[in-house]
Amino acid sequence: MPELTTALPILCLVALGGYLLGSVPFGIVMARLFGLGDLRQIGSGNIGATNVLRTGNKLAALLTLIGDAGKGGGAVLIARALFAEDAAQLAGFTAFLGHCFPVFLGFKGGKGVATWLGTMLALAFPLGLAACALWLVTALVFRISSLAALVAAALSPVVAAIFGWHSMVLISVALGALIFHRHRANIARIKSGEEPRIGRKQRQE
Numbered sequence: 001m002p003e004l005t006t007a008l009p010i011l012c013l014v015a016l017g018g019y020l021l022g023s024v025p026f027g028i029v030m031a032r033l034f035g036l037g038d039l040r041q042i043g044s045g046n047i048g049a050t051n052v053l054r055t056g057n058k059l060a061a062l063l064t065l066i067g068d069a070g071k072g073g074g075a076v077l078i079a080r081a082l083f084a085e086d087a088a089q090l091a092g093f094t095a096f097l098g099h100c101f102p103v104f105l106g107f108k109g110g111k112g113v114a115t116w117l118g119t120m121l122a123l124a125f126p127l128g129l130a131a132c133a134l135w136l137v138t139a140l141v142f143r144i145s146s147l148a149a150l151v152a153a154a155l156s157p158v159v160a161a162i163f164g165w166h167s168m169v170l171i172s173v174a175l176g177a178l179i180f181h182r183h184r185a186n187i188a189r190i191k192s193g194e195e196p197r198i199g200r201k202q203r204q205e
Contacts, residue, residue, distance in 0.1 A: 001170045002085040010083060011090055018075040018091035022098025022115060025105055026067030027052050030060040048110040050145065068110070069118030071095055076122035089171050092119035096175060100182055111182040113149045116175055120156065124168050131156045143197040146186035153179035 006014070027047040031039040036055045039047055043054035048068060053061035072095045079091035099115040101107040117135070121128030131152045139148035153176035160168040180187070189195040 002089060002167045004086050005084045006087045011087060014079050014083065014087045014091050015094045018079065018094035019098040020103070021071050021075050022095030023102035023104050023109075024067070024071060024098075025102055025109070026071070027064045027110065028105070030064045030067070031055070034060040036060060046110055047105070048112075049114060065114050068099060068114035069121075071099070072115040072117075072119035073122035074118075076119055080122075085167070089123060089167075092123055093171060093174065095119060096178065100178065111149075112179060116149075116153070116179060119175070120172075123171070124160070124165050126163070127156065127160055127165050127168055127172070130159045134159075139198060144190065144195055145198055146183055146195060147190055149179060150183055150187070 025047050027039050027049065030052060031037060031042075034055075034057050036042070036052070036057060039045075039051060039055075043051045045051070049061045049065035052064045055061075072092055075091040075095035076088045080088035096112055096115050096119055098109075100109045100112045102109040113135075117128065117132060120131050134152035134155050135148045138151040139145060142148070156176060157169050157172040160166070160172050186195060
């Protein structure tokens with residue numbers, strides 16, 4: 001983790017700001033703007049871009065993806081510009097928490113993959129690119145989106161350690177652990193062979 005240089009009261013404000021930004025449910029917002037109904041009653045009920053795509057509106061799904069990734073990356077970049085790297089990591093982490101447990105939706109949020117990738121790209125761009133590449137390669141080989149996210153989350157701390165991004169190891173482990181926690185149901189379906197593959201229409205994610 002980076003050296004702690006930012007004053008504790010400032011870090012508390014950064015944490016709150018990151019969480020509130022992460023809590024903005026772009027999937028819900030886009031679904032309403034495009035007249036798609038209550039996203040929580042569609043498909044898997046998830047608030048992320050994958051479930052928005054199930055409505056058939058690709059533009060709304062793309063905007064949701066950009067928004068969810070952008071709030072993680074944006075929290076990092078704002079905190080870094082105003083303060084220091086310790087604040088940037090904290091902002092990214094709490095933005096991720098906000099997406100997964102948003103105060104505006106009774107703490108019932110998404111699984112956080114887009115927000116995680118946006119956060120990683122902003123914190124350490126090469127490591128973020130590696131995480132994206134790991135997701136893409138796994139998705140192309142196995143055609144399972146959730147498995148791709150799990151592989152990328154599991155290997156990101158390893159990549160950080162191997163290539164010397166030591167300040168990124170701890171947050172990569174923490175974010176990866178939360179990715180696994182949010183994908184518990186997916187993991188169970190992967191084990192049972194019931195997890196849907198990319199390109200195959202299913203009711204559940």
